[in-house]
Amino acid sequence: MSQATKNGFSSPYVELDRPAWAALRDATPLSLTEAELDVLRGIADPTSLDDVRDIYLPLSRLLNLYVKATRQRHGAVRAFLGEDDRPAPFVIGVAGSVAVGKSTTARLLRTLLAQWPDHPDVELVSTDNFLYPNRVLQERGIMNRKGFPESYDRRALVRFVSEMKAGAAQMDIPIYSHLAYDILPGSVQTVHRPDILIVEGINVLQPPLAGHLAVSDFFDFSIYVDAKVEHVRRWYLDRFLELRRTAFSDPRSYFHAMATTVEEERAKEFAMNTWRSINEVNLVENIQPTRARATLVLHKGEDHRVRRVRLRKT
Ligand SMILES: Nc1ncnc2c1ncn2[C@@H]1O[C@H](COP(=O)(O)OP(=O)(O)O)[C@@H](O)[C@H]1O
Numbered sequence: 151m152s153q154a155t156k157n158g159f160s161s162p163y164v165e166l167d168r169p170a171w172a173a174l175r176d177a178t179p180l181s182l183t184e185a186e187l188d189v190l191r192g193i194a195d196p197t198s199l200d201d202v203r204d205i206y207l208p209l210s211r212l213l214n215l216y217v218k219a220t221r222q223r224h225g226a227v228r229a230f231l232g233e234d235d236r237p238a239p240f241v242i243g244v245a246g247s248v249a250v251g252k253s254t255t256a257r258l259l260r261t262l263l264a265q266w267p268d269h270p271d272v273e274l275v276s277t278d279n280f281l282y283p284n285r286v287l288q289e290r291g292i293m294n295r296k297g298f299p300e301s302y303d304r305r306a307l308v309r310f311v312s313e314m315k316a317g318a319a320q321m322d323i324p325i326y327s328h329l330a331y332d333i334l335p336g337s338v339q340t341v342h343r344p345d346i347l348i349v350e351g352i353n354v355l356q357p358p359l360a361g362h363l364a365v366s367d368f369f370d371f372s373i374y375v376d377a378k379v380e381h382v383r384r385w386y387l388d389r390f391l392e393l394r395r396t397a398f399s400d401p402r403s404y405f406h407a408m409a410t411t412v413e414e415e416r417a418k419e420f421a422m423n424t425w426r427s428i429n430e431v432n433l434v435e436n437i438q439p440t441r442a443r444a445t446l447v448l449h450k451g452e453d454h455r456v457r458r459v460r461l462r463k464t
């Protein structure tokens with residue numbers, strides 16, 4: 151366990167290597183099977199049951215402690231105000247680059263956290279549902295900025311999380327389809343008030359614009375999934391080629407031509423260009439600078455395995 155000091159003041163973080171973090175699982179049982187994990191894993195994501203045991207079970211245990219402590223604190227404030235005890239979901243943000251494996255992390259957490267009797271109801275919402283439709287992005291000339299902060303309807307996202315936190319029984323939100331590469335017109339996802347709400351997306355840790363609230367203002371805990379840029383670039387390209395063999399062969403896919411008329415070499419160039427001109431710029435300019443704000447950082451090595459965990463203590 152290291153407690154690095156930087157700039158002459160004590161670090162608010164504690165950094166643990168994988169064995170030290172894994173030991174904090176304590177008695178939390180591994181109740182996930184290989185078949186269940188298979189359903190939760192994203193495309194080309196090698197997360198294993200070892201990773202679940204070493205990384206995600208200690209995290210599930212820590213989050214259970216956080217939820218209980220947060221409920222106590224809310225209860226104390228309500229008692230102070232003389233208000234009824236209204237249930238408010240515990241909100242967790244999951245941030246990190248495109249293709250770093252946020253969705254697998256978020257889906258695993260949803261499953262593991264729902265196994266605790268204290269909080270069986272866990273909802274997961276991805277922020278891509280709050281992207282502006284392609285039509286609006288085109289009108290604004292920002293179709294090549296999909297995923298950048300300005301490509302989201304941030305006001306709608308903040309409204310959704312703040313209403314949930316205020317105890318709304320349910321909310322309808324738009325639906326983004328990776329197949330259509332767009333918001334589905336006229337479709338909604340109904341989110342019922344859960345015990346825990348996980349909000350996953352590349353930009354969820356963005357600080358607020360002056361005078362406004364950001365979605366991160368409503369987080370009780372946040373996780374940044376981290377890896378070196380050159381490793382994520384490789385994962386993005388590998389996943390693109392895997393999608394070319396699978397999802398893109400669906401005639402309804404926005405990228406269908408990539409699987410049919412476009413040759414493999416040209417498809418690789420297209421993916422590299424998309425990565426370099428959009429996703430890597432967004433990672434370096436907007437996403438990575440938010441890492442310091444996360445309660446917990448999961449740092450992955452080249453093989454996707456989490457090597458280090460950094461927890462904010464103070
Ligand atoms: N073009 C695509 N077609 C189908 N699924 C996709 C496509 N791009 C990404 N996905 C899937 O969408 C999810 C979110 O991807 P992404 O935003 O890159 O985050 P991450 O890889 O960190 O989960 C992943 O499960 C990924 O496999």
Ligand SMILES: CC(C)(COP(=O)(O)O)[C@@H](O)C(=O)NCCC(=O)O
Nearest residue numbers: 248276277278296297351352424428
């Ligand atoms: C939809 C995304 C912005 C991710 O959004 P998120 O779910 O993190 O809000 C990303 O997957 C994406 O499509 N980026 C644009 C460039 C590309 O096609 O890779």
